[in-house]
Amino acid sequence: MASTQLTSVHSLRRVRVHAGSGSGVPRALPKAAAASTFPLLPRRAATVLTVLGLAMIPWLVFLHTGLPATAQASHWAWTWTGLDSFEALGLLSTGLLLRRGDCRACLTSAATSTLLLVDAWFDTMTAAPGSDFKLAVLLAVFVELPLAVACAVLATRTFPRRDR
Incomplete structure (x- = not known):
């Protein structure tokens, strides 16, 4: 059976x-x-x-x-710098944990994937019409979303599993 x-x-x-x-x-x-x-x-x-x-x-x-449809943010530059800093930290920590063979890389990889998805969403939703929007879409489609998918796949493949 x-x-x-x-x-x-x-x-x-x-x-x-x-x-x-x-x-x-x-x-x-x-x-x-x-x-x-x-x-x-x-x-x-x-x-x-x-x-x-x-x-x-x-x-x-x-x-x-x-x-409202529009709003003014007091700390616009800090907002984007902070988000991209967290992405860089996620990529760096995932790479270092993978290099060491640490199973916690699945956690940082999953978090980094999420940050990249959030970045792609907010980049495209907050971009000004015209060339800014086109650049945001290009970066989302060719950089942020593929990297988010790669991090998500990495997170699932490096998730620790018990042997049967």
Whole structure:
């Protein structure tokens, strides 16, 4: 009988799930078994985070309809310098952690991927019409987004996994 190993998020205990009738697809854990292998704190956190995510939907509608189309920022240069500094720090720390063979590189790589996506979004959304916007789109399409995808792939491939 074929089996698949699942790892609990909190305790990293292994649970063996047997595939039914040679189908090659593991059947789902019974609800009681799933609850016992998934500790209470992460279950509660999952519920709270899901509710908070859903609660943000009306807030997003309010922001989109209530915010002005333009605004002046007092610290514009510091804002962009800070974001790009965090990206540089993420790339540098990921590279150094990878060079050392440190499994925490998956964390810095995931964070850097997120920063690059945010940078691409805000570059294009805040660019002035015309050549500034065209440059922002070119940088997003050919630099920031491909690098974000590369960092995301790197994060998933370097994520530590237990041997079976």
